Each structure stands twice: as C-alpha cells, then as structure tokens.
Amino acid sequence: MSQFVDVMLATASSGRDRGMTTGEPAAPVRKTWAEVHERARRMAGALDVAPGTAIAVLAAEPAVIAPAVQAAWLCGGSVTMLHQPTPRTDLAEWAEDTLRVLAMIDSRLVLLGSPFDALAPVLDQHGIPYRKLSELDAEPIAAPVPTPEDATALLQLTSGSTADPKAVRITHRNLMANAEGMRIAAALDPETDVMVSWLPLFHDMGMVGFLTVPMLFGLELVKVTPVDFLSxxxxxxxxxxxxxxxxxxxxxxxxxxxxxxxxxxxxxxxxxxxxxxxxxxxxxxxxxxxxxxxxxxxxxxxxxxxxxxxxxxxxxxxxxxxxxxxxxxxxxxxxxxxxxxxxxxxxxxxxxxxxxxxxxxxxxxxxxxxxxxxxxxxxxxxxxxxxxxxxxxxxxxxxxxxxxxxxxxxxxxxxxxxxxxxxxxxxxxxxDVIIMGGRNIYPTDVERAACSVDGVRAGNAVAVRLDAGTQRERFAVVLESKLAGDEAAEKDLVKQVTARVMDAVGLRPFSVVVQPPGTLPKTPSGKLRRSAAATLV
Structure with missing residues (x-):
C-alpha cells in the first residue's frame, strides 16, 4: 500500500473530530473526515473498476467531490478533474475537447455530479460513459486495493489550450512527498488550523492544497465554490x-x-x-x-x-x-x-x-x-x-x-x-519574455504598469509579444475597460497607459488595444493567456 493511502486511512480512523464544512452560505453541512471516508468506501464498492483505471470527475460541489476522489484512490485508480463548462461555453466544442482529454488519459469513465449532471444527454450523444455520483452507493469496499508508490494518483490538466491538452502525471510518491513538504514548511497543525477556501478543484492549488492535504492530514476545512466567491x-x-x-x-x-x-x-x-x-x-x-x-x-x-x-x-x-x-x-x-x-x-x-x-x-x-x-x-x-x-x-x-x-x-x-x-x-x-535591443522585458512589468492606470480593470491587461524571435520583435498591450467604445475616453486611456508603460520599462508599446470586460482569453483556472491575446492586436 502507498504511504499516501496509509496516511489517509490513519486520519480517517484516528477518532479526531476534524472534517469539512460545505454548502455555505445557504445550507452549511459538516462531515468529519471519518464520515467522508465511510461515504468513499460505499462509492468505491459501487465503482467496480480495475486498479490503474483513469477516472475523470466532472462536478462542482466539494461535498461530493471529496468522497469521490477518495473512492477512486481506494480502488487503485487515478483522478482527473475535468475542466468545467461555463454558461458561455459552447457545449459541442466542450464535448469534443472532453473527448480528446479522455482519450489522452485513456479514461472510459466520468463521474458526474451537480450541477453538471444536466450534461448527461451531451455525454450520451458523444458516447462518453459516465456514472452519476448521487447514485454511487453499495456495500463498502472491504479493503483498499494495494497500490504501489509509482502508481498514478492524479492526472492534473495544465492551464493551456483545451484543444491541445496536456496532463501532469502525479504518482502516489509525488503526492505524499509534496504534501509532507508543505506540511513542514507551513507548520500545519490539525489541532488548531482551520483552512478556508473557494479555489476551484480542477486547479492544483484547490485540489491538492485545499482538499487533498486537509483530507490527508485531518485539518478542519471550510470549502465553498468559485461561483460563491465571485457572487x-x-x-x-x-x-x-x-x-x-x-x-x-x-x-x-x-x-x-x-x-x-x-x-x-x-x-x-x-x-x-x-x-x-x-x-x-x-x-x-x-x-x-x-x-x-x-x-x-x-x-x-x-x-x-x-x-x-x-x-x-x-x-x-x-x-x-x-x-x-x-x-x-x-x-x-x-x-x-x-x-x-x-x-x-x-x-x-x-x-x-x-x-x-x-x-x-x-x-x-x-x-x-x-x-x-x-x-x-x-x-x-x-x-x-x-x-x-x-x-x-x-x-x-x-x-x-x-x-x-x-x-x-x-x-x-x-x-x-x-x-x-x-x-x-x-x-x-x-x-513570454519580450526581447528588444538585447534587453529582457518581463510582461508582468508592462501589465502592472498598465493596470495602475484608472479605468483599466484590475488584473486584466496583457503584454503580447509580436514578431517573437526576429529583429522586429516588439510588444502590444491589450486591456479591458468599461470605457471601451467611448472614442474620446479610449484615446485618453491609451495615452495614459502608453506613458505609464514607458515610465516602467523605457519602451513604447507598438499599440494599446482597449477591449470591453470579459474579452481577454483566459485558461479554465482564470489565468490570462498571453499568446491567445495576440489575436486581439
């Protein structure tokens, strides 16, 4: 058995009254880690998958994700948190991207949970096998499947293009080593620490740092969703x-x-x-x-x-x-x-x-x-x-x-x-580094300068490399502002941003492009995509 699974089991059986609160602010519910583990055992009993199976999860509610991922590990499988569609997502494109991801990780099973269980017809249409998390309930698994240290525990999708996906393969050894390193460096104390998070569980910081780590070591956790935070x-x-x-x-x-x-x-x-x-x-x-x-x-x-x-x-x-x-x-x-x-x-x-x-x-x-x-x-x-x-x-x-x-x-x-x-x-x-006149210009310097101008949405300015690697290399700034569409206001904003950027890096941007809020391309985890923003210049 891997050390990761051993520690997780020891935490669940420790008798400590530590656990996870979900459902805030409307209907908070608290489950101890022992209760999460018992639910995971019942889910694992219903899964009936072979060791090494790549199990994909599409759900948003931490209350069902926590026992689901633990169930996958109890069965000797790996977990992949799929990128979630938003209200603006083209579901046909999302389905094609998801099929590509499932083929890449060789997964033939999606665990579907609220609010995405409404996507079941889309999965049916594209022949994607799935089980609804709400229906996973059977006799508890008798014992965890013995899992070697180098078995895959997590396939973490990177923040690149969903059309050209890539997954980081995290083994049980990797997961335990990093969790232990963070436990020591942060001096985590199960007796006194309370972790509070709204981070998405399809991102490594949310999935590993604010679900796996507290579940592994038995820390108290209060977990809401990104939608709750943004609302x-x-x-x-x-x-x-x-x-x-x-x-x-x-x-x-x-x-x-x-x-x-x-x-x-x-x-x-x-x-x-x-x-x-x-x-x-x-x-x-x-x-x-x-x-x-x-x-x-x-x-x-x-x-x-x-x-x-x-x-x-x-x-x-x-x-x-x-x-x-x-x-x-x-x-x-x-x-x-x-x-x-x-x-x-x-x-x-x-x-x-x-x-x-x-x-x-x-x-x-x-x-x-x-x-x-x-x-x-x-x-x-x-x-x-x-x-x-x-x-x-x-x-x-x-x-x-x-x-x-x-x-x-x-x-x-x-x-x-x-x-x-x-x-x-x-x-x-x-x-992303912009090379001009033998100098390395860091995009973050340009972006911070642009965001310091009144009227630019905080954190929504991108420095874009143009003609990268050639003698004509230069850069543009693409930013979001509520002033977009007001010709006079846009002109003044461009002038101010140009001046602020020149003060910061000593170089004039080739152009400054003002776009309305919600325009800049971002990864599923919310990071700005500099290369994709080049199409807006």
Whole structure:
C-alpha cells in the first residue's frame, strides 16, 4: 500500500473530530473526515473498476467531490478533474475537447455530479460513459486495493489550450512527498488550523492544497465554490470570521478584489485569526498584496500572515514557501542589470521582486544558463527542480512525454535567480519574455504598469509579444475597460497607459488595444493567456 493511502486511512480512523464544512452560505453541512471516508468506501464498492483505471470527475460541489476522489484512490485508480463548462461555453466544442482529454488519459469513465449532471444527454450523444455520483452507493469496499508508490494518483490538466491538452502525471510518491513538504514548511497543525477556501478543484492549488492535504492530514476545512466567491467576494472574509480561519490562499486578482470590497465595507469582519494567507498561482504583485494588507488592517489582519509562494503542477503543487510570519518581502534590484546583463544587482531603487522562500523539504532548486551551465547567486537563468515530488512526465495527445533529464532535473520554463540565503525569485516565464535591443522585458512589468492606470480593470491587461524571435520583435498591450467604445475616453486611456508603460520599462508599446470586460482569453483556472491575446492586436 502507498504511504499516501496509509496516511489517509490513519486520519480517517484516528477518532479526531476534524472534517469539512460545505454548502455555505445557504445550507452549511459538516462531515468529519471519518464520515467522508465511510461515504468513499460505499462509492468505491459501487465503482467496480480495475486498479490503474483513469477516472475523470466532472462536478462542482466539494461535498461530493471529496468522497469521490477518495473512492477512486481506494480502488487503485487515478483522478482527473475535468475542466468545467461555463454558461458561455459552447457545449459541442466542450464535448469534443472532453473527448480528446479522455482519450489522452485513456479514461472510459466520468463521474458526474451537480450541477453538471444536466450534461448527461451531451455525454450520451458523444458516447462518453459516465456514472452519476448521487447514485454511487453499495456495500463498502472491504479493503483498499494495494497500490504501489509509482502508481498514478492524479492526472492534473495544465492551464493551456483545451484543444491541445496536456496532463501532469502525479504518482502516489509525488503526492505524499509534496504534501509532507508543505506540511513542514507551513507548520500545519490539525489541532488548531482551520483552512478556508473557494479555489476551484480542477486547479492544483484547490485540489491538492485545499482538499487533498486537509483530507490527508485531518485539518478542519471550510470549502465553498468559485461561483460563491465571485457572487459575493466578502463571503471569503465572512467565513474566516465565523470559522476562525487560520489558513487560506488565492491568486493576485482575488486579493485585489477583496481589498476593494473591504476598504468600503461596513461589516464587522475579524481576520485576526489568520496566520497564513498564501499568495501564489501567478506572479505576485506587491501592490495588490499591500492593498489587501491595508484594507484588512482595520479587521485585525496581521501583515506578517501573508505567505508568498512558488508552485506548479509539475511538483504536485508547492515548490517554495517564504519563511513563516515574515509577510511579503521583496528583493529590490537594478532593472537594467536584470534586463541587459541577467544579474540581479541590489539597488536602493529599482525593480522589486517578491522573495518566495527556499525550496520545500525534499526539493532541490538550481539556476542554469541557456547553455546548461549551473549559475551562481543572483545570476538570472532558467529555474530547474529535482526531488520526489517532481512528476515523471506528461500525458499528451501524442503520447507520454518525460519531464526529467538523466539526473532527475525538471526545467520549469521560469526565469529567476537565487539570493544569498537560498530564497528563490521568479522574474517571469521564459516563453513570454519580450526581447528588444538585447534587453529582457518581463510582461508582468508592462501589465502592472498598465493596470495602475484608472479605468483599466484590475488584473486584466496583457503584454503580447509580436514578431517573437526576429529583429522586429516588439510588444502590444491589450486591456479591458468599461470605457471601451467611448472614442474620446479610449484615446485618453491609451495615452495614459502608453506613458505609464514607458515610465516602467523605457519602451513604447507598438499599440494599446482597449477591449470591453470579459474579452481577454483566459485558461479554465482564470489565468490570462498571453499568446491567445495576440489575436486581439
């Protein structure tokens, strides 16, 4: 039996009264992890699948997803959380994309749950086998299927194009190693910690960090859906207040949204219980963090509770966590030296990069040049990672694809550097870096400058490479604004954004394109897709 399953079983039988609350704010229901496990055993008894079966899950409610994924693991199967259609999704296209994913992972079974059980006719039409989660109930499985450490536990779909899918293969060994590394780095305490989350379960931070980890180690969890959060962003603060939440996490845009709502709120929230508010999943914007800290201060939020982190699905979830209770710390460096010389030279004024902490226990991290040479402290190059949490490979439509070199190193595609105390700094994605006049211009610098202009929707500006890799390489800015369509207002906005970008990076964008809200292409997990935005220029 894998250590991951052993620990999960030990937690379920520990007798501790820890569990998961779902259904907020309308109809909250709490189940202990022992009760979740008993439901999982009954689901597993009804599944009757062979060990190694790739089981896909399409559901939104955490209350049914938690026992369903555990049931898959009890049967010796793997779990794939399918991307969920939205009200604007073309269901015919979604079905074709889903068929492509199911073929890629060799899955012949979808577990269908609310609210997506209404899609059963679409699955029938395309010949996709499924079982409804509400109907999975039988005699409990007698014992878990013995599962080796290198068996697949999770096939995590990446945030790329759904038409050209790719899944990260996470083994039981990977999952346990990363969960244990995060447990140590975050000092998780089942006796006192309460995790609060609205993150989607088809994303690695939601699925691993805020479902699997608390279920594995027996931490208290309050779980709502992204729809709940987006419908009422202050629900997040309300749940932390009422349940005395100690740990939460979100990407930049969520902290920016909540900061604005808290700043004008007359509610009596109490955020003093929060010890870890993790910011990850995309480049961390110090300005967004500062706005959240300032807005939360009058509700008792401690600045030192902010935890900057670096993560990716290829390491299961976590790569590095900043030291506990230090808040957001930044490394201020000379921007010209980073861009032209690929050296992070400390400076009193310049570019501020968040310090993301040292690698998690069990992981190694190094920086290499374009030629593969291992670089020293403050040299900027590509980040590589090695350790038990690192995936052995991807599944693609063209077959399996290995991720590690002969020595076990995985190339992340991220550019960054290490500072003197071993903490890592990420500058940007290698493929997104704009190269002009021998300088490396990081898109995040351009995007933050654009978003600092009044009228630009927070977190909804994209720097797009044009003529990449040629002597004519340049960039454009595509942004969302409610001013779109007002010719005079658009013209003034373009002028302001151009000036702010030039101040930030010293280069003029080829063009600034203003689009109405909801236009920019995003991944299923909500990240902006820079390459796809090029069609809007």
């Amino acid at each position: 009422r962003p202050t629900l997040w603060a309300d749940l932390i207040t009422r349940y005395r939440g100690t740990i939460t996490a979100a990407p930049n845009f969520a902290y920016a949204i909540v900061a604005r709502r808290l700043a004008s709120s007359s509610d009596s929230f109490d955020l003093s219980s929060m010890r870890l508010a993790l910011n990850g999943a995309e480049p961390i914007d110090p300005a967004a963090v500062e706005s959240f800290v300032q807005a939360g201060a009058r509700f008792g939020l401690r600045p030192q509770s902010i935890l900057a982190a670096y993560g990716m699905a290829e390491t299961t979830l976590g790569v590095a966590f900043a030291p506990l209770f230090t808040g957001l710390s930044v490394d201020v460096v000379d921007a010209d030296a980073v861009e032209a010389d690929r050296r992070a030279v400390p400076s009193e004024s310049g570019r501020a990069f968040p310090l993301l902490g040292p690698p998690l226990p069990g992981l190694e991290l190094r920086v290499v040049s374009d030629s593969g040479e291992v670089l020293g402290v403050r040299d900027v190059g590509e980040l590589q990672i090695r350790g038990e949490a690192v995936t052995p490979g991807y599944l693609t439509v063209d077959g399996p694809l290995a991720t590690q070199d002969a020595e076990g190193w995985l190339s992340t595609g991220d550019l960054g550097y290490l500072v003197e105390d071993g903490q890592v700094v990420v500058c940007g994605r290698r493929k």
